[in-house]
Amino acid sequence: MAKLSVIIPTFNEEAYLEDALFSVRFADEIIVIDSFSTDNTPLIAQKYATKFLQREFDNFSNQKNFALKEATGDWILFVDADERVTHSLEIEIKEVLQNPKHGGYKINFPHFYMNRFLYHHSDDVLRLVQREGAKFSGSVHEKLICQGSVGKLKNKMLHFTYKGLENYIKKKESYAWFQAQQLYRKGKKATWFHLLFKPTYRFFRSFILKGGFRDGVPGMTVAAVNAYGVFERYVKLRLLWKGLEENKKY
Numbered sequence: 001m002a003k004l005s006v007i008i009p010t011f012n013e014e015a016y017l018e019d020a021l022f023s024v025r026f027a028d029e030i031i032v033i034d035s036f037s038t039d040n041t042p043l044i045a046q047k048y049a050t051k052f053l054q055r056e057f058d059n060f061s062n063q064k065n066f067a068l069k070e071a072t073g074d075w076i077l078f079v080d081a082d083e084r085v086t087h088s089l090e091i092e093i094k095e096v097l098q099n100p101k102h103g104g105y106k107i108n109f110p111h112f113y114m115n116r117f118l119y120h121h122s123d124d125v126l127r128l129v130q131r132e133g134a135k136f137s138g139s140v141h142e143k144l145i146c147q148g149s150v151g152k153l154k155n156k157m158l159h160f161t162y163k164g165l166e167n168y169i170k171k172k173e174s175y176a177w178f179q180a181q182q183l184y185r186k187g188k189k190a191t192w193f194h195l196l197f198k199p200t201y202r203f204f205r206s207f208i209l210k211g212g213f214r215d216g217v218p219g220m221t222v223a224a225v226n227a228y229g230v231f232e233r234y235v236k237l238r239l240l241w242k243g244l245e246e247n248k249k250y
Contacts, residue, residue, distance in 0.1 A: 002097045003028045005073030005131070007088035009063055013081035014027035014044060016160065021048035024175040024212040026094070027077065059178070061136035071131055078144065083109070083162045089155040093121035095127065096153065103148020109159040113168075114218040117158075120211035121222050125234075127157070128152060138182075141175070164219070172229035189241060190234035198234070203227035222227045 006027040010017060011034065024030060025048065035057035046052050055066050068076065075097055079085065085093075090109070096105065102142040105128040110117040126144045133147035161168075183190075205224045206212045212219035 001094065002074035002100070003032070004075050004077060004093070004097060005029040005031060005071040006077045006079055007031045007033065007043075007064060007067045008045075008049075008079050008081060009033050009035070009060070009067070010037060010045065010081050011043060013038045013056065014040040017041055017044050017081045018048075020079060020081050020083060021045070022078070023090075024079055027073075028146040029071065029073050031067050031070055033063055035063065036123060051208050059142075061138055061142040064136045064142065065191060067132060067135075068131070073131060076129055076131050076134060078246045079157075080159075084160070086155060086158060089157060092153050093228060094157045100130075101149075102151035104134075104144075104146035104150045105154075106150060106152045107157045108152075109157050111222065112160045113222060116143050116215070116218060118212070118215045118219055120214045121206065121219055121237065122156075125196035128153070141179075165193065165225075168225055169228070171234060172225060176229055176236050179233045180240055183233075183237050184240040188237065190237040194234040194237075195231065199227040199231040202230045 006024040008017070008020060008031070009026075010032055014026070014037075021030065021032075021044070029050045030048060031051045031053065032049040033055060034042060034045065036054055042052065042054075053067060053070060056065055064078065077085075077093065104126050106114055106124040107108045107127045108124050110119045110122040112118070126146065129144060129146035129147070131190045133145075135145050136142045137145060149154060168236055203226070206223035206226050207220060212223045215222075
């Protein structure tokens with residue numbers, strides 16, 4: 001069977017990391033790429049990781065591409081500290097690597113919020129790829145690129161992304177600054193269309209089109225915060241064009 005490397009990026013993830021590492025112990029190599037955590041993340045990582053790397057964070061793609069160059073496996077599985085590989089997904093990954101039909105595979109991520117998994121608020125994300133030719137692009141909501149066709153695994157990856165409402169909103173705020181910077185560098189400007197229509201559509205898409213209403217109040221909350229994140233992105237873009245917050249550190 002082909003050799004599998006797992007890459008996990010971290011920053012102050014002591015509350016979540018050990019369970020993530022335990023869930024991928026079947027891998028031939030585990031690489032943790034850390035952004036100089038100030039909690040016990042390094043100590044936890046070094047208990048399980050084959051390689052523990054530290055690098056000053058500049059953006060998500062560069063961080064993961066740095067770790068990718070250190071990987072020795074034929075295949076790479078990217079896992080975040082708040083994600084868990086289930087036993088059924090582990091078995092499926094092992095089966096796929098015995099006879100792969102694609103150059104990469106997407107995995108479905110139902111999000112966990114308010115003590116339940118939101119199966120109507122989930123994403124199919126490319127996470128398992130052949131190492132040869134794989135790379136990330138984009139500084140936030142980075143995109144993984146691989147050679148060859150892309151398939152999809154049947155089993156799900158558990159994602160404990162929402163660590164409370166306050167944390168979720170702060171996360172959206174942080175992403176909004178990254179995204180606003182990207183748009184600013186491309187010369188894009190925020191219009192009333194971006195400020196009014198795009199957030200409204202994001203809520204409609206999440207809550208209605210994707211069936212978030214079936215997840216009850218948690219589904220409505222996630223849809224509302226996602227819409228807020230879109231609104232904040234374009235508010236911050238307007239601030240950048242007005243010369244405000246230009247020196248904000250991310």
